[in-house]
Amino acid sequence: MMDASEFMNCMARWWEQLSYTSWMYFALFLPLVMIIYQACRGRGRRIVLLLSGWFFFASLSGFLLAVNVLTSLFVYFLGRKLEAISLDKSLKKKERKKKKKLCLFWGVVILLSVIVGFKYLDFIGLNIVRITQAVGIAYDWKMLDLIAPAGISYYTLEAIAYLSDVYWEKIKAEDSVLNMFLFMSFFAKLIVGPISRYPECEKLFEGQSIRLIDVEEGYQRILWGLFKKLVIADQLAPGVNSLYSGDYMDGGVALLAAVMFTIQEYMDFSGAIDIAIGSARVFGVRLHENFRQPFFAKNASDFWRRWHITLGRFFRDYIFYPISFAPSVTKLAGGVSKKIGRKIGRFVTPAIALFFVWISNGLWHGARWTYVFYGMYYFVLILIENILEEPFAKLLAKLKLRETSPAVRIFRYVKLFFIVIIGEMFFRADTLGKGFEMFKKIFTDLRFDMVIKHIQDIGIDRYGYFAAVTGIIVVSVVETLKEAGIPVRKKIEAIPLPVRFAFWYCCIFAVILFGAYGAGYDVEDLVYAQF
Amino acid sequence: MKERLMEILSDIRPDVDFESETALIDDNILESFDIIELVSRLNAEFDIEISPKDLTADNFNSASAMESLVASLQEDED
Numbered sequence: 001m002m003d004a005s006e007f008m009n010c011m012a013r014w015w016e017q018l019s020y021t022s023w024m025y026f027a028l029f030l031p032l033v034m035i036i037y038q039a040c041r042g043r044g045r046r047i048v049l050l051l052s053g054w055f056f057f058a059s060l061s062g063f064l065l066a067v068n069v070l071t072s073l074f075v076y077f078l079g080r081k082l083e084a085i086s087l088d089k090s091l092k093k094k095e096r097k098k099k100k101k102l103c104l105f106w107g108v109v110i111l112l113s114v115i116v117g118f119k120y121l122d123f124i125g126l127n128i129v130r131i132t133q134a135v136g137i138a139y140d141w142k143m144l145d146l147i148a149p150a151g152i153s154y155y156t157l158e159a160i161a162y163l164s165d166v167y168w169e170k171i172k173a174e175d176s177v178l179n180m181f182l183f184m185s186f187f188a189k190l191i192v193g194p195i196s197r198y199p200e201c202e203k204l205f206e207g208q209s210i211r212l213i214d215v216e217e218g219y220q221r222i223l224w225g226l227f228k229k230l231v232i233a234d235q236l237a238p239g240v241n242s243l244y245s246g247d248y249m250d251g252g253v254a255l256l257a258a259v260m261f262t263i264q265e266y267m268d269f270s271g272a273i274d275i276a277i278g279s280a281r282v283f284g285v286r287l288h289e290n291f292r293q294p295f296f297a298k299n300a301s302d303f304w305r306r307w308h309i310t311l312g313r314f315f316r317d318y319i320f321y322p323i324s325f326a327p328s329v330t331k332l333a334g335g336v337s338k339k340i341g342r343k344i345g346r347f348v349t350p351a352i353a354l355f356f357v358w359i360s361n362g363l364w365h366g367a368r369w370t371y372v373f374y375g376m377y378y379f380v381l382i383l384i385e386n387i388l389e390e391p392f393a394k395l396l397a398k399l400k401l402r403e404t405s406p407a408v409r410i411f412r413y414v415k416l417f418f419i420v421i422i423g424e425m426f427f428r429a430d431t432l433g434k435g436f437e438m439f440k441k442i443f444t445d446l447r448f449d450m451v452i453k454h455i456q457d458i459g460i461d462r463y464g465y466f467a468a469v470t471g472i473i474v475v476s477v478v479e480t481l482k483e484a485g486i487p488v489r490k491k492i493e494a495i496p497l498p499v500r501f502a503f504w505y506c507c508i509f510a511v512i513l514f515g516a517y518g519a520g521y522d523v524e525d526l527v528y529a530q531f
Numbered sequence: 532m533k534e535r536l537m538e539i540l541s542d543i544r545p546d547v548d549f550e551s552e553t554a555l556i557d558d559n560i561l562e563s564f565d566i567i568e569l570v571s572r573l574n575a576e577f578d579i580e581i582s583p584k585d586l587t588a589d590n591f592n593s594a595s596a597m598e599s600l601v602a603s604l605q606e607d608e609d
Contacts, residue, residue, distance in 0.1 A: 168584030305559060316563055321583045324567045333571075349571065350564050386564050 020191065020275045021229055026222055029056075030279060033187075037283065038210050045207035046182055049283070053185035057151075068155065071114065072184040075159045076177050078107045082166045083173035104167045108160055115156050123367030153364060154193045155184050157314050162198045164318055171198055179205045188279035192272045194290040195310040203285045211284065218281035220489065223507050225274025230515030232471035233268035238459035240264050244428060246454075251446030253454055254438035258425035263472060265424065266294070269308075293483045298412050300381045300419050311364070315357045323353040344387075351383055358382075369432045377423055467514035532577070536598055539572050549594045556588040566591065573597070579604040 019025060033052045037045050057065040085091070085099045116124075125141035132139040162183075165171045174180045183201050243257035273290040280287045290309050297303035304312050323329055329352055337345025362375020401408055422439065429435030460468070481488050492500060540549045543565055547555070555561045561569070569591075570581045579601060590600045 168582070170584055170587070301562065302559075317583070317586070320563055321566075321586050325570065325581070325583055330571060346568050347564075350567050353567070 020272055020279075021226060026219075026226075026275070026279075030282065034210055034215070034282060042207055043178070046178055046205060049186065049204065050178065050182045053182070053187040053190060056187040056190060057185060064151075067114070067152065068185050069181070071111070071155065071159060072181045073177070074107075074110070075162060075184065076174065076180040078103065078163060079166045079173035079180075080175070082163065086169055100167055104163055107163050111156050111159055115152055118152060120363070120367040151190045154189070154191075154195055157195050157311075157364075158197075159184065161195075161314060161318060165198065174198070176205070186280070186285075188276050188283075188285070189287060192269065192276060193310055194273060194276065194288050195314055196287055200288055201285065204283070206284075208284050210282065214284050215282050217489075218278040220504065221278030221281060222275050223278075223504070223511065225271040225276075225278060226511050226515065227471065227507060228267040228271030228274065228475060230271075230511055232468050232475065233264045233271060234515070235460060235464040235468040235471075236260050236264040236267075238464075240428070242458040243454065244430065246458075248450070248454075249438060249441055250450055251442040251444070252448040252451040254425065254441045255421070256451050256454060257438070258421045258428070261428045262421055262424040265428075266291075267471075267475070293479045295416075295420075296479070296483045297416055298409075299385050299416060300378060301385060303416060303420065304378070304382070311361070315361060319360055320350075320353045320357050323356055324349050329353070347383070347387055350386070354379055354383060365427075370426055370429050370435055373432055373435070374423055374427045377426065381419060471514070532601065533594075533598055535576060536573075536594060536601065539569065539576060540594060540597075543568050543572070553593045555593060556591050561591065573601060577601050577605060 029052075033048065037048045040048055054065055054069075057068055082100055082103055085096055085103065088096065091099065122141070122143050125143075129139055129141045162171075166173045174183070182204055183196075183198060186201065186204060189196055240257065240261045243253065243260065246253075270291045277287045277289070288310050292306040292309065294303055294307035297306050329349055333345065333348040333352070336348045339345075358375040358379035359372065360375070361378070362372040365371040365374070396403065396408065425438055426432070426435035429438065455465075478488050492503060495503065537549060540547070544561070547560055549555075552558075552560060566586065570586075573579065574581055581600070581604065585600060585604070590596055
């Protein structure tokens with residue numbers, strides 16, 4: 001018999017292992033939540049989901065749970081306050097607007113202060129030290145080394161979106177504090193998003209009975225996510241780490257590192273999102289998709305409409321549009337347009353707004369200059385792309401080429417491939433200097449003789465390569481079919497039952513056999529859980 | 532009003548058939564750069580103020596939806 005201390009140790013170990021990719025999560029935690037949820041009724045079901053989310057949080061850190069609970073309470077009361085001002089007919093329209101604006105402003109400032117306090121203070125402090133040293137002033141920064149509460153970058157954006165929507169009267173303020181807690185701590189979207197809008201989570205509050213079809217589709221999605229994460233991303237992870245931390249670097253090796261990281265990151269992040277969406281689906285909640293075949297994009301703007309979609313739409317709706325319509329910006333743009341003409345002048349407003357979008361995007365990923373550079377990189381590229389769109393269309397017309405012709409499409413794919421790879425090269429680099437060094441090597445020292453040697457010597461064995469390459473082929477085929485408008489999962493549903501079951505069993509065995517599980521393997525932390 | 536609206540739309544995106552399209556936003560036909568230009572020109576042309584809260588897919592998915600939006604904002608102004 002296991003004694004009490006052994007039992008507690010065992011539980012503690014399980015707690016530590018509670019992540020989306022652990023057996024604990026999908027084979028024990030999720031089924032247990034489902035059973036208790038189904039056994040309860042009405043309000044009880046919401047409480048089960050809420051406690052499950054809090055349990056998940058607490059398994060990561062009790063402090064993290066406290067921050068989340070306080071933030072939820074703050075957002076709840078501020079939402080109510082905003083609505084009360086909107087309904088206060090004793091105030092004039094202008095006064096109401098002014099009061100609401102002030103309320104929203106301080107709300108956003110406080111929410112951002114929490115995140116800045118945890119994630120950016122050391123970064124700000126160290127850069128102040130650099131500046132003061134450069135000008136000869138003695139100043140020292142004592143590192144705080146705070147650990148940012150997991151998920152804070154995701155639920156802070158959700159909170160800002162909620163408050164803004166209440167401010168604009170697009171949605172009503174939530175009157176149930178239980179629902180607000182649940183929205184802010186639903187375990188399925190806790191760690192990596194998708195960054196959800198309040199109305200998208202309303203199904204959560206209905207407490208509908210679990211349906212078999214939702215469980216089936218939810219778990220199929222979870223399995224697909226595990227396949228991407230464990231069979232591909234985690235097999236590539238040691239190789240990527242080894243390439244980026246190695247001493248040797250030529251152009252070929254730099255490209256290899258960047259390509260491998262791009263694949264790892266996509267499989268890791270989109271796999272985690274599949275698990276998140278699948279987990280929510282089990283309870284009948286349909287979270288927003290976060291990826292839509294990004295590598296089939298026609299340009300950088302299109303890529304960002306397909307990659308981390310929920311982050312992109314947040315920046316579009318809550319930064320890009322509000323800045324574009326700010327009176328000071330439109331006035332400035334109007335003045336510039338008059339001077340230089342509408343042809344170029346029409347880009348002034350979007351350029352200003354786009355700058356704030358991309359500096360925010362870079363910094364959202366973390367307090368590092370590589371991320372700031374990553375943001376600025378896409379700012380410049382997307383702006384140039386939009387400015388050149390018209391001349392490019394004219395050039396195509398002159399050459400008698402259509403947008404859909406194979407030559408144009410291949411040109412666009414190759415261009416996008418390099419744009420994405422170079423971006424990820426900087427994104428993953430330990431320092432901006434290292435990123436530039438890799439970039440420089442591509443032009444000054446491009447050779448491929450060392451690539452083969454590195455492929456053999458970066459901690460991935462034949463078995464790992466076989467798993468990863470097979471996995472990549474499978475994902476590529478599925479994504480190609482989806483891009484062509486063929487609903488892959490529905491096609492599988494149409495297959496006779498025995499074959500269908502055989503197919504899903506094969507997938508389960510592929511994850512068990514080829515996944516980076518078991519002795520000798522450590523499941524890699526989710527790349528996007530750190531942001 | 533419709534004629535002016537159609538003129539503005541086809542000036543911004545001559546490649547789109549605004550008479551028949553009904554999913555301009557949902558299908559990503561109009562991009563955010565187009566929306567910015569469109570809104571600033573609608574504001575100037577019809578003397579209205581489209582704010583971020585009006586930027587929903589429902590208001591911009593088709594030319595007729597935009598026409599309704601402009602009409603309702605003009606009423607508000609009155």
